[in-house]
Amino acid sequence: MSHSPIGIFDSGIGGTSIFKEIATLLPHEDIIYLADSKYAPYGNKSKEDILKLSIKNTELLLEKGCKLIVVACNTATTNAIDYLRENYDVPFIGIEPAIKPASLNSKTKAIGILATKGTLSSALFHKTMNLYNEGVTVVERVGEGLVPLIEDGDLESETLQSLLQTYMQPMIKANIDYLVLGCTHYPYLVPMLKKMLPEDITIIDSGLAVARQTKAILESHNLLNNSKSTPKIEFFTNINPEVLQSFVNKDYEVSYSDF
Template identity: 50%
Template sequence: MNTISPIGVFDSGIGGLSVWKELSSALPGESMMYLADSAHAPYGTKSKKYITERSRVITSFLLDRGCKLIVVACNTATGAAITTLRREYEVPFIGVEPAVKPAALASKTGHIGVLATARTFKGEHFIRTKGMFAGAVEVHVQAGTGLVELIEAGLLKSVETHDLLEHYLRPMIESGIDQLVLGCTHYPFLIPMIRNILPVGVTIIDPAPAVARQTRKVLENFRGLNPGPDSPVHQFFTTGDPGPLELIIKQVSGNQPAEVIRTI
């Protein structure tokens, strides 16, 4: 593994920037290439075959540009495609899974909520993990249909987004959850709104910090951490409209300018 090569990160859209932000904080010396597949978002309503093929196309794009490791910064793509990607490509892959285990272990009420896409709930890992804790806690699941589209449109503070989010969260609140797992990397951009809806005392679990820790661990195991003092170079690509991605990049990077290149 070439230590100065970049890390590749991809998502169905802008949601994976929540993971990119954690990665850039935890690994400040690493250059990264981020690809938002916004022209094909959302993945949550697509078939496993479709998501796997898109993941292959994006992985090849990132590897052709020298990436040393790929972070699949999308719960849906992780569940649908990461096993295939690991089998077909030689570089390490880091995925994102709903954090059911830490939520179950931390719960005092015995009720946890998971907000994710419908496709994520069909994934083998989620089904297996949920089953492991079925006797200890009640896992309340809710597909956030429509939320990804609103986030992709930049409607992070709109009444429409608030009303839809409250509609999805209300049944879980009434069930007495004390842990809410965000099972889609788009959803952390709604945390301020989610906090206003949830009762005091409900913990929101964002998967991004765990992904950053695992990425560092894998790079250390492969002796792939960049040791150089040079400033990292971050590149951004999208298959859709660059505008929304550029806006979110400025928000998560402290208003640093970023050029987004439209591609594939």
Template identity: 60%
Template structure:
């Protein structure tokens, strides 16, 4: 048993969608969440910048005593996780678009992927698509501007709806029956996406799979918590604590500003 916290970092509030799945699957685990909103979006940065930011976040979480780190950002995973795993002596859980289940479930043979430039241009994304979806057509769409709107608290705004409509209509017209969300910010858009997508299109994100994998790795390495009392969750942001609190609505957790 190991009562040290799980660390989670993302380029802002997107990883809260992952944190909620982790809390549901692992209710006894303490967590520390870093929202690097000051540097969002990662998807528009160069690979070297993404790696440097991922190292910075990792080292801060290690200083806070984390036993495992979830890289709750698709772009950081695709650009940095191999280096992190080779450099630091704890397990890392990465995020990648859930292409495999979408490909297996598709009857039309066409799957849409909405992701950042950093994810869509990565070697990991292309190898995943090649290995698991070579028999279907993958329609890629860069979600330019969506992360910025979410980070401004505009996940349900009309300007966000207009951008979503612009991005998904060509994929829908092409006949997709699954839409893979390739950025952890994008599950915050699911209410709007469901209104704009036909019923036949299933939305796929990776949150539940990440939580299951985190449980497996903790169990494998004998790192599961033995805590009986209520778990402790700490949230830090380097930009706007009120925004992060907005995405934790209904939750009684304190969000602190931290200059990192």
């Protein structure tokens, strides 16, 4: 199975930020990416609906022969990954907000977390928070409305900028020195965030850590593809493929699929 593909799914294009890290670290691995944009965002859905969507995506990737699945969505990870690990035989890699490094490295003892409602209200998020937030002020903000705007592909719109300003002001006021991006869509906001945040605020996401964990799990399960062949990269989306194509290399194949 070492030559089988890695599967990645997200509620849309956000997980492409994770894909890019994995593809860079593991340049010979075949990868299949599912952008479930028809049902984005996951963040405002019930736990039951998030679980159903995660099962649907998992089973589609397994039908395509994937050897490992990356749940490239914070909301799906926090609400569904325990079930997926218990009910399917392949390894799963999840995405969690990088609370630990932010809390441990903060000098002002104040950090900001921008995430979806589904992530911030989950049991897994609160468990992680309780482990690392002692003595640290945490300013949480639900990024309401951000995912649909990113899914539209316009990363410089005035509406997007206005929303971000609203979410960032309480964090700036609280003197945070770390901003944790708790949604895989949000790394695409970094250029805009850097323009509006003080230079001493460090922005962190989980992308590189997820790629490293993916490599480690492949190695430990003897699933790493050690060939030097050119990988086959496939993207599937259940809405207009042009939007997804605009976020990835133009040489990658992006196909429509009604899933």
